[in-house]
Amino acid sequence: MTEYAIALDIGTSGLRCQAIDLSTGKTVGTAITQRHPIPGMNVIDHVNFAMKSGADVANKLIVKCANQLFAKLNIDLSKVKKVGVCGNTFQMSLFQNIEIRDLAFAGENMLKTLGVQKVERNGAILKASDMGLIGMPDAEVIIPPAVRHEIGADAIAMLLVTNVADAKEPCLVVDYGTNAEMALICGDGRIFTGSAAAGPAMEGQEIERGMLAAPGAISDVNLTDDGWRCTVLDESMIPQEGDTINPLTGEVVKKGKLRAVGITGTGTVAALYCGIKTGIITPPNINTADGKLHLQDGIDISSHDVDEAGKAIGAMRAGFLTLLDAAGMWTGDVKTAYMSGASGLYVDALKALGIGMVVPGAEHIIQFGNTSIEMARKLASGQEDLDHLRKFAEKLKTEHCMFATSETFKNLYSIEYSVWCTSMPMSMYDDMLAMYNMKPLGEPKEHVDVKRLAKADLPDTEQCPVVTVESGTFLTGKVEGCILCGKCVKRCPEHAISISPCDGGSIASVASDKCAGTACRHCEKSCKDKLLHLDGFTIEL
Secondary structure (H helix, E strand, C coil): CCCEEEEEEECCCCEEEEEEECCCCCEEEEEEECCCCCCCCCHHHHHHHHHHHCHHHHHHHHHHHHHHHHHCCCCCHHHEEEEEEEECHHHHHHHHCCCCHHHHCCCHHHHHHHCCCCCCCCCEEEECHHHCCCCCCCCEEEECCCCECCECHHHHHHHHCCCHHHCCCCEEEEECCCCCEEEEECCCCCEEEEECCCCHHHHCCCCCCECCCCCCEEEEEEECCCCEEEEEECCCCCEEEEEEECCCCCCEEECCCCCCCEECHHHHHHHHHHHHHHCCEECCEECCCCCCEECHHHCEECHHHHHHHHHHHHHHHHHHHHHHHHCCCCHHHCCEEEEEHHHHHHCCHHHHHHCCCCCCCCCEEEEEECCHHHHHHHHHCCCCCHHHHHHHHHHHHCCECCHHHCHHHHHHHHHHHHHHHCCCCHHHHHHHHHHCCCCCCCCCCCCCEEEECCCCCCCCCCCCCEEEECCCCEEEEEEECCCCCCHHHHHCCCCCEEEEEECCEEEEEEECCCCCHHHCCHHHHHCCCCCCCHHHCEECC
């Protein structure tokens, strides 16, 4: 009798799962969502939704989505014995339906006022049926531990799956996402961890034409003799040649294969690199006639975009410099940099290095993508156990840097903010470091070896094709006084909202998985009479 295990990665941008035949170890099913079922494209949005609509509602959305994915794995769910799960602390807490207010609010006094008790997130083994997972009565769900509220099981996976925790030479690993979890492995047994609130720009949010990776998204930009060549994702998410354009005017020099509808975080990084390298961008200013850097199909980079992306990049660099300072090291001591997460896998590593996202002393850059699903696979198949993970999590707690209370991080971020947002020239960076008794930053190496260890986020997809599942539901509400002008529908970059007439106004319906959440709200802003308020909508479960 064939028995199965399921690996579930609850990511900020979506859920991914794989079924494993326990007798052979082979992957026999893969199902993913393109989006997260909770409105928003970053943890901050998900926190806001859970606090306003209720953690139980958010939990039901995630569990419902997981059941939809499991149903598409084409296996007998009654034969599933284990479900391994991995993700950041907030997503895992929602999945377990445990307290989240200690993650949403900072400060012990505030938590005391709210009556929030200390929450232990030391891992657990739970019955699948008790968690609302359907059709697997004998299955156990394995929940790995967290380190701190901002360093979760996905960060543990980042270190263990890649074996960087055992490195004998100093190296730095960064997960390039909203939380920017990072770890400095000193090579002498010490591991310093931290998490910088980089914000949603690396997911394409807070960028005026930004979007998650999806068909029609500009994912890269390259300098050529003729102009700037854009790269656009096709229907299969494969990069294809887009237009070559004059970035000063938007004039098309050479037509490409695909049209573009927006730009991803990796595309924004590439555009910034090209702009800074050519002198068109001197952060946060864009030195064109209209103050915009032009890409194809009317997609522009504005000074606001430079400002938002710069804040994210600055938080990351301030973060890893803080870890280096805490360890008594500096940029020249680290020769190897690891890039984690989807953005870390798909971004052009040398462009990321050129604008400060990678430690400048690095001679080797290794891109290994998403390790969260691999940790979930190891837990589900018995290759990893909770006791080992608990001991490792305890070890990481001893050298954890809380950036929110770090004076060093505060000082470093003030320098980054000055560079990206107040026009301070980069030539003054070392002078500012000297004010805080720090060594010069150092220049990126001329010759850097780049290795990409994964082709895609998920293993075994060549033999086991991916099934994509619609993950959301709908938020609906009456909009009193609405005249059905349709501006909110046209302004939504994700095509998430629809409007239909009713007495005295309209009924608006918003797809939860497409909605970009509080980081967007373009629909609300487009209503000149301020009639649309998504927070008052009810959600269909």
